[in-house]
Amino acid sequence: MEFQEFTQDLDARIAASKITGFWKPEDKERWINKSVVRACNYAAWKFLNHHATQAIELEIDGTLKEDYYLPFDFKPGGMILLTAYDPVTEEQKKHFKVDIDAYNDKSYPYERVYSIVGDEYFLNLKEITKDEDVAGLEGKILDLFYRRRPVKMVEETDEPITPEEMDEPIIKFAFAICLSKTPGRANEAVKEINEANSMLQQLKEREDEEPQSVFKGQATSMRWQR
Numbered sequence: 001m002e003f004q005e006f007t008q009d010l011d012a013r014i015a016a017s018k019i020t021g022f023w024k025p026e027d028k029e030r031w032i033n034k035s036v037v038r039a040c041n042y043a044a045w046k047f048l049n050h051h052a053t054q055a056i057e058l059e060i061d062g063t064l065k066e067d068y069y070l071p072f073d074f075k076p077g078g079m080i081l082l083t084a085y086d087p088v089t090e091e092q093k094k095h096f097k098v099d100i101d102a103y104n105d106k107s108y109p110y111e112r113v114y115s116i117v118g119d120e121y122f123l124n125l126k127e128i129t130k131d132e133d134v135a136g137l138e139g140k141i142l143d144l145f146y147r148r149r150p151v152k153m154v155e156e157t158d159e160p161i162t163p164e165e166m167d168e169p170i171i172k173f174a175f176a177i178c179l180s181k182t183p184g185r186a187n188e189a190v191k192e193i194n195e196a197n198s199m200l201q202q203l204k205e206r207e208d209e210e211p212q213s214v215f216k217g218q219a220t221s222m223r224w225q226r
Helices: 003-016 025-040 100-105 164-180 186-209
Strands: 049-055 067-069 074-086 091-097 113-117 120-123 141-148 218-221
Touching (some): 003 164
Antiparallel strands (some): 067 120, 074 141
């Protein structure tokens, strides 16, 4: 469902419930985006698991690039697995996460590591790659498996990352926010929330019954879109 369809559906429910009061369009748009986040946070949904790739780059001086931007939809704390091409074995090798202090001090117990600071991640490829192997790494692949976060919908044609089956619970969450801000309608708001949660629970149980499918979708870019 597109963003404009969410707002139209919410407007229709507000009108049908005979809620008095004027709600600004930006208020309702904020409620819908907030409700998408709430639906995503309800459970560890499989559709939030994502795979993306990025090319290894060289600096101007010919050394290996150390810092890269995270995917634009990366959820903080959501890195599941990061691997980098190894020119010696010609395989993808796992890198282990360490904090930035250990990374800078090179006081880590693993050969291959990465660290995340803000919207960037750092790889120690420069430290573990022999000079004769550097050229063979340029353009090779970094594989990232991570948890996505919902990206705020702004344009009328924007769509959420949630599947179509979640449209109704999202509308119910947004409508509940409206009801909660209306005097005397708190019980109705609770009812909408409970119904939305019940629908999400059914979706989660159905998802758990399906064959395991961990990573869906792939975004490939030389640099992440900002």
